[in-house]
Structures are given as structure tokens and as C-alpha cells.
Amino acid sequence: MKKVAVTIAAIAAVLGALVAFNWLRDNKLPDFSEETDLYVYPEMPVSAIADTLIANAGVRWPGRLHKVFEKHEVPVYCKPGHYVIKPGFTAVYVARMLNNGWQTPVRMVISGTLRDRGRIARKIANQMMVDSATVRNAFEDEELLLEFGFTPETVFALFVPDTYEMYWTASVKDIFEKQYEAYEAFWTSDNLAKARKLGLSQMEVSILASIVSGETNYVPEMPKIAGVYLNRLHKGMKLQADPTVAFCFGYKYNRILKRMLAVDSPYNTYKYAGLPPAPIYVPTRNTLNAVLNPDYGGGNLYFCADPSFNGSHRFARTYSEHLRNARAFQRALDKAALK
Numbered sequence: 001m002k003k004v005a006v007t008i009a010a011i012a013a014v015l016g017a018l019v020a021f022n023w024l025r026d027n028k029l030p031d032f033s034e035e036t037d038l039y040v041y042p043e044m045p046v047s048a049i050a051d052t053l054i055a056n057a058g059v060r061w062p063g064r065l066h067k068v069f070e071k072h073e074v075p076v077y078c079k080p081g082h083y084v085i086k087p088g089f090t091a092v093y094v095a096r097m098l099n100n101g102w103q104t105p106v107r108m109v110i111s112g113t114l115r116d117r118g119r120i121a122r123k124i125a126n127q128m129m130v131d132s133a134t135v136r137n138a139f140e141d142e143e144l145l146l147e148f149g150f151t152p153e154t155v156f157a158l159f160v161p162d163t164y165e166m167y168w169t170a171s172v173k174d175i176f177e178k179q180y181e182a183y184e185a186f187w188t189s190d191n192l193a194k195a196r197k198l199g200l201s202q203m204e205v206s207i208l209a210s211i212v213s214g215e216t217n218y219v220p221e222m223p224k225i226a227g228v229y230l231n232r233l234h235k236g237m238k239l240q241a242d243p244t245v246a247f248c249f250g251y252k253y254n255r256i257l258k259r260m261l262a263v264d265s266p267y268n269t270y271k272y273a274g275l276p277p278a279p280i281y282v283p284t285r286n287t288l289n290a291v292l293n294p295d296y297g298g299g300n301l302y303f304c305a306d307p308s309f310n311g312s313h314r315f316a317r318t319y320s321e322h323l324r325n326a327r328a329f330q331r332a333l334d335k336a337a338l339k
Contacts, residue, residue, distance in 0.1 A: 033058030114282035209283035214243025222290035
């Protein structure tokens with residue numbers, strides 16, 4: 001009898017030690033040896049979540065991870081999101097992260113050529129959980145845009161290219177709200193005063209900045225290009241901006257041909273004087289600042305690409321000077337074509 005009692009006691013001790021070790025392993029001991037980004041999609045099976053962690057996070061006790069997720073009802077309470085799993089985390093802590101939605105923000109980058117709504121939508125969708133069709137539809141959502149003071153025509157002005165920290169699960173409205181916060185932050189009392197001094201509204205600054213965005217990526221010249229267009233506006237001259245004609249044709253063509261200049265559109269600044277009705281590009285902070293802080297160049301009214309093809313331009317005050325610059329560029333083009 002005594003032997004039986006001793007045996008039972010020994011078994012109980014072993015079982016107790018095992019239970020204690022499992023509790024310690026799940027709650028106190030690090031279960032992950034590698035840092036990894038975990039993206040949990042809606043309705044993603046918890047087994048797939050665990051398998052992803054096992055494959056990428058250096059899980060020490062894979063079997064226990066599945067058991068911990070089951071015990072803490074991760075299949076029931078898990079929330080979609082972006083989670084950063086770090087070395088030193090316990091299995092229980094990660095289960096709690098998932099159940100409580102303790103996300104880590106992602107970096108949403110809005111940059112590059114921003115003149116096509118579909119492309120902008122895809123750029124956002126590639127970085128966030130929201131799908132591109134939902135973003136694209138939001139560009140046409142009059143009710144949503146009205147909340148921010150914009151329309152489907154003027155929506156480009158809402159966007160401020162930059163890098164933003166946001167939760168991966170952010171809705172389209174959340175994303176637009178983040179843009180509006182940046183837009184409002186840009187329009188300080190100082191910038192508003194500069195716009196008034198130029199005789200331009202905030203939207204008109206954005207429209208002109210969008211044309212500058214279409215003309216160049218070379219930041220040092222942006223104020224001079226803005227200055228040319230402002231000089232033209234002040235003289236009552238047509239802007240004759242090629243990017244506005246390109247916009248009329250949906251940016252399908254790399255070159256603007258003479259026959260295209262006759263297209264009947266309020267956005268065609270060769271045909272109609274003044275600014276077009278809305279931005280043709282998403283303006284950047286650099287182009288907005290260029291419009292608000294222009295370099296008038298002593299009255300420059302023209303510019304054309306430099307024959308060196310280095311991305312810069314030659315500026316002119318008179319049409320005859322501009323023609324000389326244009327001929328020099330054409331000769332450079334012809335010479336390059338012969339090579």
C-alpha cells in the first residue's frame with residue numbers, strides 16, 4: 001500500500017511539475033526568437049496565424065502555441081490588424097495582443113507621380129487593408145468628400161504626399177481624415193496670408209501647384225516656374241501649360257502635339273484664360289510652397305527644357321528669347337535622334 005501511495009505521489013508530483021512548467025512556458029518564458037510583422041486578415045483561420053508565426057517568428061514550442069491560442073479563444077476574439085511580434089514575447093502575451101487588437105501602426109507612403117486616381121488607389125491599397133476599388137470609389141463619393149470641403153473634381157487638393165503612420169485596418173474615411181489633417185496643418189496663418197497677397201484662394205494655390213507638379217520634379221526651379229505662371233496670370237495671358245492639355249487626354253501621350261492644343265476643355269489653358277477649374281495633379285508641399293513663395297525672375301513669361309536634358313529649364317522674358325531657347329532644345333533633340 002505504501003508503495004502505491006509513493007507511486008501516486010510521484011506521479012502527482014510529475015504532473016504538477018509539468019503543469020507548472022507549461023504555465024511558466026506559456027506565461028513567462030519567451031516563445032519567439034525572431035521579430036516579424038504579422039498581418040491578420042478578416043476571417044483568417046487561427047491555424048494559419050499560428051503557422052505564419054511558426055514559419056517566421058522562431059517559435060520555440062510550436063505545439064504549445066496552438067494550445068495557448070485555443071485556450072485563450074483566439075479563434076473567437078482575434079482582431080484583424082498589423083502586429084509586430086518581438087523576441088521575448090510569450091505565447092499568452094501574443095494571444096492577448098490578437099484578442100485585444102494591440103496593433104502597431106504601419107507607414108503609409110503617398111509619393112511619386114500622383115495624377116491618376118486608379119493608381120493612387122492601388123498605391124494606398126498595396127499598403128493598407130482596404131482594397132483599391134473602395135479607395136477608387138471614394139474619389140467619386142460626393143457625400144464623403146463634402147465632409148472635408150472637397151468634391152470629386154477638387155479631391156486632388158485634399159492629398160498631401162508624405163509618409164503617415166496609421167493602423168493597417170484604417171478605413172477609407174480614416175485615410176482621408178489623415179490627409180485632411182495634413183492639409184489643414186499646411187495652411188497656417190502665414191501661408192493663408194501669402195495666398196491672399198497673391199490674390200489666390202487656397203484651391204487656386206493648389207490648382208497652380210498641380211500644374212507646377214506636372215511641369216517638373218526639379219525642386220530648385222519650382223519657384224521660377226510658379227513665377228512664370230503668376231506673371232502670365234497678372235498680365236491676363238493664357239497659361240498655355242502643356243500638363244493641362246495632357247490632363248485633357250488622360251495623360252495617354254508622352255508628347256503634346258500641336259493638334260492637341262485645340263481640344264475643347266475648360267482644363268485646356270491654351271484655349272481658355274486663367275486657371276483650370278480644379279487640380280490636374282496632386283500638388284506636393286514643394287509645389288505649394290513654390291506658388292506661395294514664387295521667383296518672378298524679373299518678369300519671366302516663358303520657359304522650355306534645357307538642351308542638356310538634365311531636367312532643368314531655360315527661362316525668358318520675351319517671346320524672341322524664348323524662340324531661341326526652343327530652337328536650341330529642338331536642335332538637341334534632333335542631334336540625339338541621330339545617335
